[in-house]
Amino acid sequence: MTAPAAHLLSRAAAARWRPGLSGSVHHSEVFASSGEASGAGLALALARDALTNTPRDALPEAEDRRSVLWVQDRAAMRLSGRPYRPGLPDWLQGRLIHVAADKPEDALFALEEGLRCRDLACVIGEIAGNPRALDFTASRRLTLAAEKHGVPLWLVRLDAARDLSSARMRWEVMAAPSATPAWDARAPGRPAWRAALFRARNHPPGEWTLDDHGQSLSVRPATPPYPLGLAFAAGARSLAAG
Amino acid sequence: MVLVSETAHGPRIDSANRAAREAGARAGMRLADARALYPQLLAVPSDPAGDRATLEKLALWAQRWGPWSALDPPDGLLVDVTAVAHLFGGEERLLADVQAALARRGFAACAAIAPTAGAAWALAHYGPERAILPQSSPSGGGGPPQAGRRGCGEDRPPPSGPAGLPPPPTGEDLPTPLAGLPVAALRLDDDVLTVLRRLGLKRLGDLGGIGREALARRFRDRKSPAANPLVRLDQLLGRVPEPLLPVVAPDLPLVQRRLMEPIRHRALLDRVVEDLVGDMVRALEGRGAGARRLELGLWRVDGEVIVRPLELAAASRDPAHLARLFTGRLDAIDAGLGIELARLRASWCEPMAMAQGDIEAAAERHGTSLSAMVDRLSVRLGPRAVSRPVLHASHVPERAQRWQPPLAPEPMTQGQLRFHARPLKLLDKAEPIAVLYASPDGYPQRFRWRGEVHEVARVEGPERIAPEWWRERGAARLRDYYRVEDGAGRRYWIYRLGLAGDGRGGMPEWFLQGLCA
Numbered sequence: 001m002t003a004p005a006a007h008l009l010s011r012a013a014a015a016r017w018r019p020g021l022s023g024s025v026h027h028s029e030v031f032a033s034s035g036e037a038s039g040a041g042l043a044l045a046l047a048r049d050a051l052t053n054t055p056r057d058a059l060p061e062a063e064d065r066r067s068v069l070w071v072q073d074r075a076a077m078r079l080s081g082r083p084y085r086p087g088l089p090d091w092l093q094g095r096l097i098h099v100a101a102d103k104p105e106d107a108l109f110a111l112e113e114g115l116r117c118r119d120l121a122c123v124i125g126e127i128a129g130n131p132r133a134l135d136f137t138a139s140r141r142l143t144l145a146a147e148k149h150g151v152p153l154w155l156v157r158l159d160a161a162r163d164l165s166s167a168r169m170r171w172e173v174m175a176a177p178s179a180t181p182a183w184d185a186r187a188p189g190r191p192a193w194r195a196a197l198f199r200a201r202n203h204p205p206g207e208w209t210l211d212d213h214g215q216s217l218s219v220r221p222a223t224p225p226y227p228l229g230l231a232f233a234a235g236a237r238s239l240a241a242g
Numbered sequence: 243m244v245l246v247s248e249t250a251h252g253p254r255i256d257s258a259n260r261a262a263r264e265a266g267a268r269a270g271m272r273l274a275d276a277r278a279l280y281p282q283l284l285a286v287p288s289d290p291a292g293d294r295a296t297l298e299k300l301a302l303w304a305q306r307w308g309p310w311s312a313l314d315p316p317d318g319l320l321v322d323v324t325a326v327a328h329l330f331g332g333e334e335r336l337l338a339d340v341q342a343a344l345a346r347r348g349f350a351a352c353a354a355i356a357p358t359a360g361a362a363w364a365l366a367h368y369g370p371e372r373a374i375l376p377q378s379s380p381s382g383g384g385g386p387p388q389a390g391r392r393g394c395g396e397d398r399p400p401p402s403g404p405a406g407l408p409p410p411p412t413g414e415d416l417p418t419p420l421a422g423l424p425v426a427a428l429r430l431d432d433d434v435l436t437v438l439r440r441l442g443l444k445r446l447g448d449l450g451g452i453g454r455e456a457l458a459r460r461f462r463d464r465k466s467p468a469a470n471p472l473v474r475l476d477q478l479l480g481r482v483p484e485p486l487l488p489v490v491a492p493d494l495p496l497v498q499r500r501l502m503e504p505i506r507h508r509a510l511l512d513r514v515v516e517d518l519v520g521d522m523v524r525a526l527e528g529r530g531a532g533a534r535r536l537e538l539g540l541w542r543v544d545g546e547v548i549v550r551p552l553e554l555a556a557a558s559r560d561p562a563h564l565a566r567l568f569t570g571r572l573d574a575i576d577a578g579l580g581i582e583l584a585r586l587r588a589s590w591c592e593p594m595a596m597a598q599g600d601i602e603a604a605a606e607r608h609g610t611s612l613s614a615m616v617d618r619l620s621v622r623l624g625p626r627a628v629s630r631p632v633l634h635a636s637h638v639p640e641r642a643q644r645w646q647p648p649l650a651p652e653p654m655t656q657g658q659l660r661f662h663a664r665p666l667k668l669l670d671k672a673e674p675i676a677v678l679y680a681s682p683d684g685y686p687q688r689f690r691w692r693g694e695v696h697e698v699a700r701v702e703g704p705e706r707i708a709p710e711w712w713r714e715r716g717a718a719r720l721r722d723y724y725r726v727e728d729g730a731g732r733r734y735w736i737y738r739l740g741l742a743g744d745g746r747g748g749m750p751e752w753f754l755q756g757l758c759a
Contacts (some may be wrong), residue, residue, distance in 0.1 A: 035692060036732040037666045041759025044666075067612060067648075080667055081757055085631035085643045087664035097648045099619060100627050113618050118609035149609045175731035177699065187702035188727035191759040212759070 017169075017203040019210070019217035020053050025202070026146035027139075027153050029167040033174065034079035034128060034158040042173045042193050043154035045212050047122050048091055050152060066121035068092060069114040071099040073107040075128035076158055089214070095121070104131035108138055115145040115153055125155040136164040143167065162198070170199040176209050190214065245288035246273050256288040290316070300349075301489045307340065310488040318366070320359050320486060327355075337372045359486060360478035361420060364427035364446075375419060420478065421447035428474040434464075438471065449475060495529065495588045497521035504543050504580025511540075511572060511581065516565045518586040523561045525588075532557025532594030538568060540575065541583035548575055553625065555649045556613035557592040563614050570621045616648050633658060637707055639723075639755065640668065662705050663725060665735040665756025672753035675736060686724060686736065691754050696728040704738075719746050725758065733758035 028046065032039025051064065070083055083098060099114075101107035104127055114123040123146075127134060143166045146153045155167065162170070173196075178189035196207040209220040244262045246253040253273040265280035277283050293316060301311045301319050307330070308321040323336065330336040337353045344351040354365035356375035365373040420427075423446050425438050441460075443449055449457065449471060457472045464470040467477065467484075476482040497518055505511055515538065526533060534557055540548040550571045558564060610618075619628045629645035633655045636642050646653075678695070679688040685701050703724035711718075719740030727733045735756035742750055 035694070037757035037759050038732075041666055044759070077670065081669040082667060083631060084639075084665055084668035084756060085633055086639075086658050087666045087668075087756070087758075088631075094652060097616075097628065097630050098645070099623065100629075101623055102627075106623050106627075109622060110619055113610075113615050116609050117612060117615040119612035120615075151609075175733065177729075177731040178727060178733070184702065186700055188700045188725055188733050188758070191733070192731065194731075 017197060017200065017206065018219060019049050025050075025152070025168045025200075026150070027143040027155070027167045028169040028171065029155045029157055029165055030171045030173055031157045031160055031162065032172075034076075036175050037080065038173045038175045038191075038193050039156040039158060040080070040083075040124070040126065041191050041212070042171065042195060042210070043124055043156050044089060044092065045191075045210070045217055047124065047152070047154055048089065049217055051091075051121055064121060065095065066119055067097050068095050068121050068124065069097050069099065069110075069117075070124045070126075071101060071107050071110045071114065072126045073101045073104050073128060073131075076126040076156075079128055079158060080126070103133075105133045108133055108142070111142060111153065111155070112145050115142065115151045116149055117151070118149065120151050123151060123153045125153065126158060127155065128158040128160070130157075130160050130163050134163075136166065139165040139167060167199075168201045169197060169203075172196045172198055179211060243284045243286060244273070244276065246285045247288050247290075253285065255285075293317070298489060302491050305491075307336065312486040312488050314363065318363065320362065323355065333374050334372070337374070341372070358478060358480045359484055360429065360474065361417075361480075363429060364420060364423050364478060368423045368427040369419060373419060375417060416446060416450050416479070421445065421450070425449065425471070428471055428478065429468060430471060430474060431468050434461075434469050434471065446475070446478075495522060495525040495531070495533075495591065496585065497525055498583065498585035501582050501584070504582045506577045506580045508572070511575070511577070511584075512565075512569060514584050515568050515572065515586075516561075518584055519561050519564045519568065522586050522588060523559050523564070526559050526591065526594075527596070529591070530593060530596060531588075531591040532559045533564070533588040533590070534592050535588070535590035536564065536568075537587045537589055538571075539585045539587070540581045541585070542577065543579040543582055546578065548581075550575075552621070553590075554613070555616040555620065555647065557594045558613065558617070559594060560614070563617070567617055567621050570618075613649060636710065638710060639664070639707070640672075641710075643668075662723075663758070665733075666759040668756045669754070672737070672755040675752045675754045677738075677752045684722075684738075686726065686738075686752065689736070689752065689754075691734075696726075696732070696734075698726045699729045700727040701725070707737075717746050719744065719750075723755075 028043075030039045030043050030046075032042070047068075072082065077100060082100075083096060085093070085096075088096065099107075099110045101110055107125065107127055111123060111125045114120055142153060142155070162172075173193050176192040176194040178192045181187055181189040191212040193210050193212075194207070195210050197203065197205050199205065207221075211218045211220070244258045244267050245256045247256050248254075251272065255267055255269055255271045255273060255276060257269050258267040258276075262276075262280075262283060265276075265283065267276040267280070267283060273283075273285055297313055297315065297317070297319070301313050304311045304319050304321050308323040308326055311319055311321045314320050323333075327333045327336050330339055333355050337355065340353045341351055352366045352371070354362050354369055354373040354375070356362035356365055356373075361375055365375060425443060425446060425448075426435055427446065430438075438444075438449075443452070454472065457475075461470045461472060467473045473482065477484045499514055499518055499521075501514065505514065518538070522533070522536070534554050536552045536554075538550045538552070540550075542548065550568070552564075552567055552571060554567075616628055626645075628648050630648045630650075630652075631643050632646050632652055634642055634644045635655060642658075673691065675689045675691045677686045677689045680686050684704070685698070687698050689696055689698070701724050704722035705724075706720060706722050708720045709718035721737040721739055722741075723735060723737045725733065725735055734754055735758060736752060736754045738750045738752050740747060740750040
């Protein structure tokens, strides 16, 4: 009786998402409010996490200098501003190519062209609301292009409802109070987010508080951990369902 | 009207037209001094780069009068007219043709023909109208005849040498029309002219009178021709050669298709453009070049010309890529009664080495290259939509970043100081916020932004950023920046514009400028 339980436990622990787990997830969505930069912040942190943990076949010791495409539509730029070079994280400095699209259709076109480009490290998109052009078909196109060409995409959805999408991981993020900095207790600290993974193909959903340490992400569990045993192994699945 | 350029001591006049000269303005004068003489003086900023570009185009155009031409900055051209004057019916009629052709294009010109470039320059600038120095000068037999011309937007200053003086005795056999010219006709620097004036040498004939050895001794340590009157005199007379750098017209790749039947349908047009691109790629391959800018011209039956330019982010010679880019630009074309001629011109080429196509690698590496992606995006979204943020040396946050084309090399900067944290995103325009309550030491405690009240939990600041007084008006107020975090953990970058009682407006206002990650 104990051996299968331990087996279940380890498998569930392995399936649980944690930073540094380089899954082959190429299309993620991050839902965020437009009144904060948490969506872009978490997307960049996840992108950095994935890029540093994905082994590159050619010249692994060489520094990654591939460009990063950041696509925004007009509403997203108006609501949450444009990327600001002096404030970008270090790994992104000098690698960013920004696309200012007028309409969501143009933004989707730019996203897809970016996913087809072999010289890009990843693509970040920001689209406000639930435009008609971004339906399930459009997200399916993005998923297929990303998985065919191996370029990961993080699409930030500002002020959007959770519509149908084929994204492999879908996050809902909001800002969390930051940890106290060492030198000035009254100042804001390093970014922290309260992130909920509400749909993922390979992982059970969960909720975490993520701290960005500049080079890495660390995790504090936001929800109380499941009780050990059968209920933990079952993840979010109802025990009654068997 | 005068043309002015900004200097450290205020605007200075570069050139003045006839009316301004009559009002007292001179080149080299300060604009304020000229305005004191004539307050209604109209000042326009001068454009040296544009003048230079115009002069280069004019030099190419001037090759209608001779096989090659050279620039004489800032406002002159030299054309070699050796043995071509008979084509225009003699040298006098050649000069008349030059002046008439330039006058039709709005240029006032002074032209002259002489055996050497130096003599032609001297006569065009200081000699009589349409001066011609015959070839029969005994000393200057070697040089080819030149036409020195001076074309500028305005007419030239009146010649300072009166023509009626009796020719001074020429020690060396200086041709008579040259001996009466002022020494400024030798193309010397200003300080050398000052030296000569103090020595009492005012005309070219005077230089001949004092003997060659005296001149050589006085200017023995001046090697540059513009500083040594003797070298210039020898160049004027053709005793020493004066190499000139001719301008050469770039030979642009151009392919065209004349169509048997005018085409009116889109599918046929796509086919024609594909063929044209194929021809262009072959032409570019022959030169080892790649196109950066292409211009597609479509001539309609009724004489209308439709031009579709296309600019590429990197030199390209890939027919499929070019044809695909043009396909996006052909949608809104009105073919009218039909298109009978299509022409493709590569007006900007860059060298591009031949690369061996690797069949296996091409099959394995799918996807597009970075430059191809940028091209496709710029064609659909407009050239300014795709850009790269670069640092700019400025204290003011919104000016510390500029946008440039994505594949252009990054400009050299000093780097950025790491003392202060900056937000991840900056709003296009800082949004005013209402600070409802600020603590007595100036920290904001509660503010309203976009209709929502934020309680400030943590704050860092102020970081004081003063306005750039050298480019803003005197009433610009300083800014105190605060990095704040509200109770829910949202982090913002806000600033207070001005101080209470700084005498530059009313109470300070608050703005939210950036969102921190």
